[in-house]
Amino acid sequence: MEKSAVLMIIDMQQGMSWPQAGERNNPNAEHEIAELLAHWRSIHAPIVHVRHLSTEPESLFWPDQDGALFQDAFQPLADEKVIEKSVPDAFIYSDLEEWLRSENLHTLLVVGVSTNNSVESTVRSAGNLGFKTYVVGSACFAFEKEDFFGQSRSADEVHAMSLANLHGEYATVITQDEAFALLPKEHTSLSD
Template sequence: MTKPIVLMVIDMQQGMAWPQAGERNNPNAEHKMAELLAHWRASHAPIVHVRHLSTEPGSLFWPEQEGVLFQDAFQPLAGEKVVEKSVPDAFTHSDLETWLREQETHALIVVGVSTNNSVESTVRSAGNLGFNTYVVGSACFAFEKDDFFGQSRSADEVHAMSLANLQGEYATVISQTEAFDLLPQEQTSLRH
């Protein structure tokens, strides 16, 4: 059996779609993610859903309120792995690394939000742990943010810088088409 290529969808929770989350880029990112998710499901390939549970009571992702719930289009199905986290990195305080190694993961394809926070943090760890990691740039998005010196940076600038941070050092940034090409439709794998 071919070693699995795992799709990881990071923090696609209801709060990410709320206005108070901020000004974002890549308005088509959810559509791109949903297409990738459908392709992985049709191929019976492994999928990981990551969900942020904040420890800050004022957060959009504080447990037991609607912001923390998965968006309808990204609800995990039975057999799909769910990882809950309270820090940006999905590998910290979770069984994610163990699970990926048990799957004998060939590669990890990462999509989600936000590019410069949970996506970047998780991808850095994946690369450092030796996983062959890809980021689909068009299937991620970021929010505008002030830089360290107080200059306002657009969501596009934040997104682009984050992808630049990851490219080559921790991961390979790819297009959606390249992601589809990594997982031929006929590939099958068990989902645990």
């Protein structure tokens, strides 16, 4: 029997909040992620924190510097799973799939940054691997970006297109309220 939906928080690192990261959308995303995290913790439901450690020395996420650290509000607790990655997809070169299956966890609720990069890449793999996957659109954010033809796209446009890429094929995009409804009011811990 499945234990619960897993809250997967992707790349909520200090560098994502720095001006160098670029113009972004969804300024309330951190608040929504924090609310979900507090609720998952209150009922001892499973949580996975994903952290990007770049292989590029000039990156904001180069290991052992402040940009790569988790933001204070999203520091993992000792009993929460941490996945470190050097590519956008949290399933590649990690034990994420093996851990989820060993814990009999088949449903993922994904939040974080950036919608069109690590979130989209990880969610595509999750869907392809057969996990029931949800994305809370308002608990993710993206940065402005030029498209392939050189036209500037706002962070809202990038975010919306990425959610459209995922919805219905790899995942179901849901609201914050729908995310809370995925969990019962009381839950037993993974050790039960």
